[in-house]
Amino acid sequence: MDIAILFLTSVVILGILTIQGRLSRNERRVARVERKLDLVLGHLDLHEEIPGRDEILALVREGKKIQAIKLYRETTGADLVEAKQAVDRLG
Template sequence: MDEHLVLIGALVFGVLIGRFSTSSTDRASKRLENKVDAIIEHLGIDFKPYENTPKEVLSALDSGERIRAIKLYRHFSGASLKEASEAISYLENNRKESKRIEKNRKPKYNKRSKRVNDMWAPITSFNILAHMYQPRSGR
């Protein structure tokens, strides 16, 4: 009977130690993540963590298949279910915002690019060919 109590006590002790060591690791990881985020913000770096997301994931997301997008993201990145779900949520929110901004954005032209475009506008392949095959006078 005493042997069973010792085994149960050791098991409970092991579970508690594992639980507390995991939570301290999670807390340390979260602190490091917050520090990196603060450094990125302070330096003014435009950080786009999901910029290279595979096209299959984005097309599934655009067609409204959130679960399929999560599965595909997990397949391509090897992320856990929680990480993939967070990534897809981030992509959903930012893609909606970027589409709204893109829709309202006016094209920007500076004077030089407008001047260059105006200069090259009359030159088309038809004009070039017509100019090349004009009969030369005086020969």
């Protein structure tokens, strides 16, 4: 009985590690594609349309960077790091 539990635990852990490795690899791949897309957009002088951009810029100019990041997250659904980077680029 103990050997069966140990075996099942080992299989589950191995499965989790395998899935984690694949996810990490996919995240790196997506990040590379996003960087390339940003370069192409920059080369073509195209800019991503940001909902509420004027309001966010106004908050940045007023020195309310945290509120600008919060508004960016609410309007775009971005995570905290992405929102901070985007607001930094706007400012």
